[in-house]
Amino acid sequence: MVDSVEFTDIRIADETIEDVVDVLESGRFVKGPLVEQFENRFAAACGVDHAVGVSSGTAAILLSLAAAGVGEGDSVFVPGHTFFASASPVLELGATPVFVDIDPETYTMDPDALATAAAEVERPAAAVPVHIYGGMADMDAIDAIANEYDLFVLEDSCQAHFATRNGSAAGSVGDAGAFSFYPSKNMTVAGDGGMVTTDDADLAENIRMLRNHGRGDEGVHRRLGLNYRLDETNAAVGLNQLDRVRDWSEMRRRAAQRYTDRLADVDEVTTPWVPVDVDHVFHLYVIQVPDREALADYLSNRGVDTGVHYPTPAHRHPAIVSRVETPELPVTEALCDRILSLPMHPRLTDEEVDYVCAAVEEFYR
Numbered sequence: 095m096v097d098s099v100e101f102t103d104i105r106i107a108d109e110t111i112e113d114v115v116d117v118l119e120s121g122r123f124v125k126g127p128l129v130e131q132f133e134n135r136f137a138a139a140c141g142v143d144h145a146v147g148v149s150s151g152t153a154a155i156l157l158s159l160a161a162a163g164v165g166e167g168d169s170v171f172v173p174g175h176t177f178f179a180s181a182s183p184v185l186e187l188g189a190t191p192v193f194v195d196i197d198p199e200t201y202t203m204d205p206d207a208l209a210t211a212a213a214e215v216e217r218p219a220a221a222v223p224v225h226i227y228g229g230m231a232d233m234d235a236i237d238a239i240a241n242e243y244d245l246f247v248l249e250d251s252c253q254a255h256f257a258t259r260n261g262s263a264a265g266s267v268g269d270a271g272a273f274s275f276y277p278s279k280n281m282t283v284a285g286d287g288g289m290v291t292t293d294d295a296d297l298a299e300n301i302r303m304l305r306n307h308g309r310g311d312e313g314v315h316r317r318l319g320l321n322y323r324l325d326e327t328n329a330a331v332g333l334n335q336l337d338r339v340r341d342w343s344e345m346r347r348r349a350a351q352r353y354t355d356r357l358a359d360v361d362e363v364t365t366p367w368v369p370v371d372v373d374h375v376f377h378l379y380v381i382q383v384p385d386r387e388a389l390a391d392y393l394s395n396r397g398v399d400t401g402v403h404y405p406t407p408a409h410r411h412p413a414i415v416s417r418v419e420t421p422e423l424p425v426t427e428a429l430c431d432r433i434l435s436l437p438m439h440p441r442l443t444d445e446e447v448d449y450v451c452a453a454v455e456e457f458y459r
């Protein structure tokens with residue numbers, strides 16, 4: 095009998111642990127062969143020519159924008175509804191994040207809002223559409239606007255490993271894609287880690303240099319770079335996770351469908367809308383409700399963990415408000431007060447989903 099449901103459930107297989115032990119016994123902890131293997135296999139799985147392993151998703155965003163030449167005076171378009179790290183690297187580079195609103199159904203960057211913003215600013219340089227919760231943004235529409243304004247497009251795919259839209263994978267449509275392996279993501283490296291994907295050989299080369307002190311093959315430091323490398327133990331875990339992530343995403347999709355079916359009759363609940371051409375990977379299963387805190391408390395008293403992703407829009411954080419103009423983004427702001435993330439992970443059982451849904455139904459009865 096179910097009496098509690100964990101929000102997430104992270105486990106590392108025994109054979110993965112054996113691979114990590116092999117790395118530890120080898121003494122080769124950085125700059126070894128596993129990072130390169132992981133990069134090659136990740137690139138192939140994503141359908142791109144190059145992948146570059148880095149120390150986090152944040153580093154993947156920072157280094158991609160830096161390698162593309164984004165810097166002082168440039169405007170970079172970021173959706174308001176996202177994690178802070180979609181925007182903070184822009185400021186770190188001395189550029190200006192220009193926040194745009196989201197589509198009310200998919201919660202991803204609204205292409206019309208992007209077009210309006212791109213027409214208004216002086217130096218439009220890049221756009222960072224975010225595939226929030228595991229569903230891809232409308233990349234066809236975003237790419238069309240990017241072409242018009244010559245924008246570098248970085249897909250923030252940190253929550254969307256191998257999600258697809260119209261048959262193309264997250265991270266393979268724009269100029270580059272940034273992935274995170276933070277432990278709660280659809281796949282991890284048992285620590286922090288990230289990956290950049292791209293078809294652009296020069297961009298990949300630049301990112302390789304920037305992640306390693308700006309150092310070129312000849313050992314000379316050609317650009318100012320710091321240390322953003324991914325290490326071998328993480329790559330060993332990542333390789334194992336890569337073999338399993340598609341099955342896990344299928345399990346997440348099944349759980350999501352069960353939630354959506356079971357909650358269909360609860361009028362107060364808005365379940366996630368998934369466009370027909372999107373293969374969603376449900377990093378998170380997020381509902382909208384009118385009385386989020388009360389429902390979260392009710393569920394917590396019944397042993398059900400929930401989360402809010404994210405309670406504060408990216409452009410409303412003090413660290414950002416103090417530096418850039420913060421626009422009104424009505425869709426983003428209305429959504430932030432209503433969202434609640436229900437438990438979601440590949441091992442979620444039908445009984446657990448039913449238990450959560452029964453508690454939600456009970457709350458509204």
Ligand SMILES: Cc1ncc(COP(=O)(O)O)c(C=O)c1O
Nearest residue numbers: 150151152177179180252274276
């Ligand atoms: C949308 C989004 N962007 C960026 C990041 C940053 O990734 P990391 O935590 O690996 O630095 C995350 C994850 O935390 C994320 O969810």
